[in-house]
Amino acid sequence: MAIKIGLLGFGTVASGIPFLLEENKDKIVAASKETLEIAKVLVKDEAEKDRLLSAGNHYNFVTNVDEILSDPEITIVVELMGRIEPAKTFITKALEAKKHVVSANKDLIAVHGSELIALAQKQGVAFYYEAAVAGGIPILRTLANSLTSDKVTRILGVLNGTSNFMMTKMVDEGWTYEDALKTAQELGYAESDPTNDVEGIDAAYKAVILSQFGFGMAIDFDAVSHKGISTITPDDVAVAQQLGYVIKLVGDIQETESGISAEVSPTFLPKDHPLASVNGVMNAVFVESIGIGESMYYGPGAGQKPTATSVVADIVRIARRLSDGNIGKSFNEYSRPAVLANPEDVKSDYYFSIITPDQQGQILRLAEIFNQENASFKQILQQKSNGKEAQVVIVTHRLSKTQLAAITEKLESDTDFKLLNSFKVLGK
């Protein structure tokens, strides 16, 4: 007997699922030990239903979620609506009705995941969401299954395809942020309100989920600081290249002596770092660990077929576990109390771009500010004086977040200096 699936939503990703179920039927059925059937599909209203039917879609479209939730024949509910509500209510109801749930909803899982995971555990049902992080890259299952024997010390990720497309254009073609955004919008990579992508919010959602799988810590979304790419100038990009770096928006989760630190920020990557050649809309997750050392998982971060592939992998896993009789196992079992790092323990090299008056003694004054905070320079470049002002670029040796904050405050409160930008620099 086929395992019956109820889809919530029939957008881009959802409509990629039938493609895989058909094109790869033999392998999927062999792995599932069951055939899989899309029994019902929830759509918004009668108008959408009519539109889909007249476009030639032959599914049993319904407009009331209860038709799926109260159908005893439907075993697996797949939520592909996105956003928080009504997805959260529907998933909660599905879990309460003891249905297994697959979701690709990173916003929801990052913010309300703990609650939903606990409910699934209580109900003894599966709640899987491989597609929520880095679309087609099977990173969550790899962390949960293959890296169980290893201790992860840091995860660095290019986690947002839209901003990575933009950064690639800004780096390779010298485009401005504004030009890159305009093209990303024209190509449909960026939404009309691009905030979530370009300000690092989307990547921060993914960092929350990676913290759980990589470090066993369920941190709050608010604990992930995020800084976006909108302030990056062609000048920053050019200086980075001159110094041997590529700028990308990078999610960075690491365990320090005092606890975990997670942030998303524009980061100078050495040109020979594996993440530096992850271009366009591709994503990659770079893992540092005590056993493997360095490994990287690379693939498309979004898109219909890649995301549908991860969703169907979750469905197949549920079907197989049902057949094997061990469905209760949580997607991620690694769990420790979440402890946030002391800012003094979170250290990195940093890049500062500063406008100074073009007068004698300014570099000395800058050096004094950094020296007062026990910060030392790795590289210093004075560029482009227009007679009145000069631009000074400084790359420091390792600074803690506390030192960074103190230096930033001093520079910003000093009327002589204008701090254009400061970015994290990954050590070479």
Place this chain on the structure above:
Amino acid sequence: MAIKIGLLGFGTVASGIPFLLEENKDKIVAASKETLEIAKVLVKDEAEKDRLLSAGNHYNFVTNVDEILSDPEITIVVELMGRIEPAKTFITKALEAKKHVVSANKDLIAVHGSELIALAQKQGVAFYYEAAVAGGIPILRTLANSLTSDKVTRILGVLNGTSNFMMTKMVDEGWTYEDALKTAQELGYAESDPTNDVEGIDAAYKAVILSQFGFGMAIDFDAVSHKGISTITPDDVAVAQQLGYVIKLVGDIQETESGISAEVSPTFLPKDHPLASVNGVMNAVFVESIGIGESMYYGPGAGQKPTATSVVADIVRIARRLSDGNIGKSFNEYSRPAVLANPEDVKSDYYFSIITPDQQGQILRLAEIFNQENASFKQILQQKSNGKEAQVVIVTHRLSKTQLAAITEKLESDTDFKLLNSFKVLGK
């Protein structure tokens, strides 16, 4: 009660296992739902035993494998001896004694895997070997678990760290093959007889195993053609760079209309291909599939800790399945009849480096030879004439293996031409 493990062999990788079991104890025990204990370790003879004991190793070393195989308390046997015999006999006996087996022995699994896998299935025990392909990269479990929903069409892999280290030196530093080999031997990357690494044999073993996991086809080792790096000259490397390529030793498994093709050969990779920046002793497996599209899995291909991490991941998985009561599942369940591709269906661009007499009409004659086989040129470069001879480099449009063989034969049987090298070129 602890799960007791018998180790066969206590070389480099084996001695990395206690490190992980200790350093990552909490996570491993939580994932296994059991503690893991190394109960007995098989060593060659009394002399090795004495040496290990006096070096401070506190294991129960034994010199007769039966002390492990007949010990009813030992549940898992881990084979890390390498080579075919006595590893094959010991694994066979262990499976017959209904012990679960973990191995990192690619030679053995590539050549006798089918037999051992069938025996494990018959006995209802686990036989896992994640470490056999690309050491620390969890590629086999990823193909078996996460890519079940996807249909793989091609796998390209940098699968041998030794030859990749050498190629990196030859490409980045312009070293000759001989210099690169000498350094690889001095650094302990290459053995005194480097044949397996440099002639593509080691990579071909891995291609056999990847064919099973990626395509469900158990092909014979003899079905994998292999060509090594020993004939690559600094001139080939320089021409490749001039044309925008990097040469690497690449395993290439693809499914064509008529069946599967697997080979290992020096390959021109476009500079922006993700595999082109896999350098030094690192490995990577690049997967093309109908769902995800392109994904890559990158990490160390060998080394004590990376390999031990994969071995311990297998042990943890067995311990957990024992606790969950579903130990029977095969490591790779994807299986189809193995059908080899018709050579006419296996197509690629090719590079030819040919010495011709420096006389009028030679290029025309070359063009005629290619034209007779319906081959067309993509690029042609005439270089370095010494007055008597000129070197001509040709990159063709797609040729089948049949066309390649016919052209090669004609060039080799023509006394005017000397075919220096021909290599596969990955399309840009």
